[in-house]
Amino acid sequence: MTRGTVNAPRQSETPEEARTTSGAKATVRLEHVTKVFDDASAVDDLNLDVMEGEFFSLLGPSGCGKTTTLRMIAGLEDPSSGRIMLGGRDVTYMAPYHRDVNTVFQSYALFPHLDVYENIAFGLRRKKVDKAEVRRRVGRILEIVDLPDFERRRVNQLSGGQQQRIALARALVNEPTLLLLDEPMSALDAKLRHQMQIELKSIQSRVGITFLYVTHDQEEAMTMSDRLVVMRHGKIEGIGTPRDVYDNPTTEFVAKFLGASNLLAGVVAGRHDDVTTVTLDDGASLSVPTSRLPAGVTSTTVKVGVRPEKISIASSEKTSTPSRNTLRGRVRVSTFTGVGNQYLVEMPSGADITVYAQNIGEELAPRSGDEVLLSWPVEHTFAVRPTADLVEAEESEL
Amino acid sequence: MSETPIADGTTQRPERPERLSRRPRRLGRYVLPTYSWLVIAYLVFPIAVMVAYSFNRVTFGLQLVSFAWNGFTLQWYRQWSNVPGLTSAFWLTVRLALVSTIISTILGTLLAIALVRYRRRKFRGKGTIEQILFLNIAAPEIVIGASLLGLFVTFNLARGFLTLVLAHVAFSIAYVTVTVRARLAGFDRSLEEAAYDLGANPLSTFRRVTLPLIMPGVLAGALMALALSIDDFVTSNFVSGSSVPFPVWVYGASRVGTPPQVFVFGTVIFMVGIAFALLSLGISRKKS
Numbered sequence: 001m002t003r004g005t006v007n008a009p010r011q012s013e014t015p016e017e018a019r020t021t022s023g024a025k026a027t028v029r030l031e032h033v034t035k036v037f038d039d040a041s042a043v044d045d046l047n048l049d050v051m052e053g054e055f056f057s058l059l060g061p062s063g064c065g066k067t068t069t070l071r072m073i074a075g076l077e078d079p080s081s082g083r084i085m086l087g088g089r090d091v092t093y094m095a096p097y098h099r100d101v102n103t104v105f106q107s108y109a110l111f112p113h114l115d116v117y118e119n120i121a122f123g124l125r126r127k128k129v130d131k132a133e134v135r136r137r138v139g140r141i142l143e144i145v146d147l148p149d150f151e152r153r154r155v156n157q158l159s160g161g162q163q164q165r166i167a168l169a170r171a172l173v174n175e176p177t178l179l180l181l182d183e184p185m186s187a188l189d190a191k192l193r194h195q196m197q198i199e200l201k202s203i204q205s206r207v208g209i210t211f212l213y214v215t216h217d218q219e220e221a222m223t224m225s226d227r228l229v230v231m232r233h234g235k236i237e238g239i240g241t242p243r244d245v246y247d248n249p250t251t252e253f254v255a256k257f258l259g260a261s262n263l264l265a266g267v268v269a270g271r272h273d274d275v276t277t278v279t280l281d282d283g284a285s286l287s288v289p290t291s292r293l294p295a296g297v298t299s300t301t302v303k304v305g306v307r308p309e310k311i312s313i314a315s316s317e318k319t320s321t322p323s324r325n326t327l328r329g330r331v332r333v334s335t336f337t338g339v340g341n342q343y344l345v346e347m348p349s350g351a352d353i354t355v356y357a358q359n360i361g362e363e364l365a366p367r368s369g370d371e372v373l374l375s376w377p378v379e380h381t382f383a384v385r386p387t388a389d390l391v392e393a394e395e396s397e398l
Numbered sequence: 399m400s401e402t403p404i405a406d407g408t409t410q411r412p413e414r415p416e417r418l419s420r421r422p423r424r425l426g427r428y429v430l431p432t433y434s435w436l437v438i439a440y441l442v443f444p445i446a447v448m449v450a451y452s453f454n455r456v457t458f459g460l461q462l463v464s465f466a467w468n469g470f471t472l473q474w475y476r477q478w479s480n481v482p483g484l485t486s487a488f489w490l491t492v493r494l495a496l497v498s499t500i501i502s503t504i505l506g507t508l509l510a511i512a513l514v515r516y517r518r519r520k521f522r523g524k525g526t527i528e529q530i531l532f533l534n535i536a537a538p539e540i541v542i543g544a545s546l547l548g549l550f551v552t553f554n555l556a557r558g559f560l561t562l563v564l565a566h567v568a569f570s571i572a573y574v575t576v577t578v579r580a581r582l583a584g585f586d587r588s589l590e591e592a593a594y595d596l597g598a599n600p601l602s603t604f605r606r607v608t609l610p611l612i613m614p615g616v617l618a619g620a621l622m623a624l625a626l627s628i629d630d631f632v633t634s635n636f637v638s639g640s641s642v643p644f645p646v647w648v649y650g651a652s653r654v655g656t657p658p659q660v661f662v663f664g665t666v667i668f669m670v671g672i673a674f675a676l677l678s679l680g681i682s683r684k685k686s
Binding site: 107 | 591592593596599610
């Protein structure tokens with residue numbers, strides 16, 4: 001995985017660097033944005049660039065500051081310090097009704113006293129768009145969200161999914177520079193949510209508007225985003241394309257929040273140009289590409305990670321190959337899930353490693369109690385800084 | 399209902415137990431409805447008497463109410479304006495009610511919004527204001543009337559329409575505020591945020607989103623203020639001076655004898671009240 005893809009500045013880069021490396025224009029730029037509520041900071045010195053036309057997600061558990069960030073960009077909350085630029089213009093303290101930004105609210109916030117048409121036309125009417133043009137644009141946007149002929153319905157007669165589309169239409173019809181979406185799927189059931197994710201993404205590519213999407217659902221963020229940030233305690237923990245952040249998490253929190261990870265504590269034993277050796281607590285030794293060590297790791301304690309689907313499981317007689325990391329263990333639990341098998345393999349140290357094997361009918365599945373050899377390519381190994389204050393409440397949320 | 403297999407292989411629904419269909423109707427279910435109707439009768443009876451006697455013929459002497467039934471007549475409706483003091487008192491009450499309702503509804507609604515919108519930290523003295531509103535409702539009217547009279551005399555304000563309006567607005571505001579505040583309690587602030595987000599400034603947001611949504615509460619508050627103003631006697635009696643509103647006039651007249659037209663006006667006021675109530679019922683039915 002390359003570290004500095006065009007649209008994926010790493011966390012360590014400042015917005016200025018991002019701009020020069022990318023060439024694309026930033027729709028939104030946050031510079032040292034901080035928001036303090038009653039002496040507790042919700043957003044802490046946040047720097048972020050969202051590029052033109054991007055589908056960008058703010059991902060994190062509840063209370064991580066993602067919604068506060070969105071509300072500051074919308075103008076519904078004033079930052080305590082820092083600067084917010086929108087299309088190159090400083091809008092930090094501009095009133096929300098003067099910003100070229102529209103929001104899809106978590107509760108949809110459709111006006112119950114107005115019908116669908118008037119809800120959608122609300123923004124256009126405030127801008128004194130002439131009647132024929134309002135009619136044309138409302139009609140067109142209803143086509144886009146696939147609800148034509150709904151103009152005269154009352155909003156409380158609509159289903160949750162329909163209300164969500166109307167909320168989206170009401171925001172999109174104004175053709176804002178930036179569309180903010182505050183967990184718009186949270187009220188939908190799983191099936192509808194899945195369908196809307198695909199649809200939302202396709203609508204975004206059709207209208208070409210920059211989307212800033214707030215969610216706590218990592219799968220949702222990965223499915224739709226061009227880029228995403230993982231937030232925690234008001235700070236960015238990881239930023240990049242979903243693949244980049246997933247394959248190369250920089251902190252323990254990101255590794256656990258985004259998908260499942262096996263993390264094994266160890267000590268850096270030898271550091272070479274391309275491969276660094278880490279000795280685990282139980283004596284086993286693993287290789288990590290040096291480029292995938294978290295930047296600025298000075299301490300020698302790290303956690304070595306590997307995703308469960310990257311691991312091959314084989315009977316213990318097999319011998320290891322040098323380009324792969326190997327660990328031996330005993331299958332503790334073997335679960336058939338249809339699409340594959342999930343194993344919990346117990347290491348000599350007592351730690352469990354999770355392995356997903358796809359059901360492609362190739363080999364005999366090991367059973368619980370079997371001694372096995374786990375192996376995976378060195379390049380799929382990553383190392384993260386241990387997150388010291390990962391409290392239990394958070395763990396359960398992950 | 400489960401199906402029981404029978405020996406011959408067919409299935410049959412089990413018999414519904416006899417007991418259920420033959421259960422004697424319990425008397426208990428009539429207690430509360432009967433009680434309710436008795437209470438309603440208690441409330442409506444005086445009004446029915448007033449309506450009935452507005453159609454009573456007067457057979458001898460002065461044209462005053464007598465409580466012997468002398469036969470049906472529409473005479474008092476035809477001659478509704480024949481009692482000079484009464485008619486002008488009635489129109490004064492109508493004007494007074496409209497003016498004081500409009501003023502107290504506006505003031506009370508804005509006060510309710512302020513009380514709901516701002517937390518204690520941003521709104522110093524919010525608790526005190528809430529206490530005063532409660533006191534205003536709880537205080538005996540005789541105290542308010544007497545003290546208002548004292549105040550107006552002190553400021554050398556001539557008693558008349560102006561002092562009546564001031565007094566009526568003063569006792570109506572609290573009722574409007576309480577009613578509107580109840581409506582605002584369930585108000586979703588994100589609707590206002592959505593309006594801002596869509597480019598509506600605060601004034602436009604209030605006009606197009608907030609006000610239409612709290613309108614039922616505002617109208618309920620206004621109706622309350624209207625009803626309070628129309629039948630207020632105690633306070634009005636203190637501050638009316640030479641402009642005599644309807645209740646004060648009726649009180650004065652009843653000491654010598656009530657002209658039947660009083661019942662006509664009473665009936666009309668009652669009918670208008672019913673019309674308002676039905677209208678608001680109709681609107682709320684249509685909305686849901």
